[in-house]
Amino acid sequence: MLHIHNSLTRKKEAFVAIEPGNVRMYVCGMTVYDFCHLGHARVMVVFDMVARWLRASGYALTYVRNITDIDDKIIRRAGENGESIRALTDRFIAAMHEDADALGVLRPDHEPRATEYVPQMQSLIDRLREKGLAYVAENRDVCYSVRKFDGYGKLSGKSIDELRAGERVEVAGDKQDPLDFVLWKHARTEEPDEVKWNSPWGAGRPGWHIECSAMSSDLLGEHFDIHGGGQDLQFPHHENEIAQSEGAHGHAFVNYWMHNGFVRVADEKMSKSLGNFFTIRDVLARYDAEVVRFFMLRAHYRSPLNYSDAHLEDARQSLTRLYTALRNVPPQTVEVDWDGPHAARFRAAMDDDFNTAEAVAVLFDLANEANRDGSSTAAGLLRALGKVLGLLERDPAAFLQAGSADDASRIEALIEQRAAAKKSKDYAEADRIRAELLASGVVLEDTPQGTVWRRA
Incomplete structure (x- = not known):
């Protein structure tokens, strides 16, 4: 039985779908104002792996990964480039798809853009105001009143007072409390080219957090199975999503919260703010895309991933060993018998909170067996189990002679x-x-x- 480490309870739990046989999963996607970096790649690869395993396990999956195509960074970058916001976001969405395709990431079932869901966001904000959880601030922004939601802090595991003292809380004089966050940003100027929508509270645009609550509930329902994203989103973004969604609907929002670990460089989180990031296409110019995917999957998704040329080179040599086994022993086409010893170990690893590190170890055992015994059945199972992870699907010579x-x-x-x-x-x-x-x-x-x- 599948077990998932639930960030909400901070423990591993047996997975039980809300609707038997069907899983609904939402993952926070990219803000498209620049090329995606390796941290974004990890989110895409990790939850692609999760989606593949859920489907391989027999679930019918509805997978949503959103696109943030309006925010301050996007507006600023478009202005700097002298291009429209739509032209900028279309260009970087296309680049994101190119990078994801290269990494073997399958497209989600739905990829909603924030700008397509403004009416749903306004409806959600209106409901929060009716329930007394939102207010219009002095500067005419609409803000969420955090202290009026009893469950605030349950995802981060901190009390409101602990969060109140946190470094990530920005103090703004127009808010009733520094922890309160913006649901609707009132237009700052009367300029006709300012990006804004009409609303009951005046022209403006949505805050960042509200978009995911609106899109997920519209596409997956008010209560769904899995919500995922990078570890950096746990607070405040996902905490705020819970407050918005549960505050508006009056019941549980998500059953299982999943967060992948950071990509690190020299023991620091990779991020644009630190200037230590590598874009996906920078890395793919030097390394085969499947090597990069393998590098990410041979570590557990919740653990930190240390990026270096040495680690990428080690991943390349390891993947070469697997492809060499497939070249030396032509694989037989096999249907996976999940009760067989190797497949059962693989399944047990994946059912143990998606333990790809142990699943990859099974692949190396099969490669050794194929090389030692010349077993085309072992080689066939190696290829079939690799495919479950989005690996080993190429002609071996094409990889080995790239x-x-x-x-x-x-x-x-x-x-x-x-x-x-x-x-x-x-x-x-x-x-x-x-x-x-x-x-x-x-x-x-x-x-x-x-x-x-x-x-x-």
Whole structure:
């Protein structure tokens, strides 16, 4: 039975779907004003893995991941670029999709944009005002009154007074309490080009937190199974979502909260504010996309992920071992028998809070068995279980020989020269060619079927 570490209760719990056989999951997506960085990639890959496993386990899944396409950063960047907000956000949404596709991330079932849900946000704000949980501040913003919601702080595990003293709480004189947060930002100017919508409280635009409450309830219902996102969203964003949604609807919002760990560089969280981030496309210019996905999945999703060239190189060599087994032993097409020893271990690992680190260990056991016994069944199961994680779906040679076509042609030509040298018993020349290729990062392997090569 699947168990999930629930951030709300801070313990691992048996997963029971609200509606048997069906799972509804919402994940906080990207704010699209720039290229996605490796921290965003981890969110995409982690919850793609979760979605794949839920479906492999027989659940019918509805997966929603939103897009924030209006906020201060977007408005500022569009102004700096001299382009419309829509042009900016469309461009970076397309770039996000390119990055996600490269990483093997399947598209969610719904990918709503915040700007498409302003009426639903206004309706939710109106309900909160009717219940006395929201008020119009002196500056005409509509704010949520945190102290009027009894459950505030249950996700972060802190009392209101502890949160009140926290460093992340910004003091604003127009609020009744510094913890109160903005639901609707009143237009600051009368300029016709300011981004704003009409509302019962005056022209303006929605705050950040309200969008996820509105979109999730519209697409998944007022009470659903799983809500996910990065660890940095636990407070205040997800805490505020709970306050909004449960305050408006009067009942539980989400049963299981999941948060993936940070990507770290030199023991600091990777973030744009610290200037230590790497965009996905920066990394993919240097490393194969499947290597990056494997690098993320061989660690447990809740643990910190330390980024370095050394760790990426180690991931590449590890993935090479798996693909080498598939090349050496052509895999047989198999239906996974989940009661078999390897598959059962894999399933137990994934059912234990999506423990991909242990699941990947099963893949290496299968690779060793395929290499040792020449078992095409083991190789077939290796490929089938890898596919569950979005791995090992390529032709092994395509991965092992990845590089430019011109370089591949040069290598093949040298292999032919080496074969001719061996045929004429010029072993010194054959050894020289092998050494030349090895020096350029190409390993030759002589097999009964002929010489094959791979990147070192």
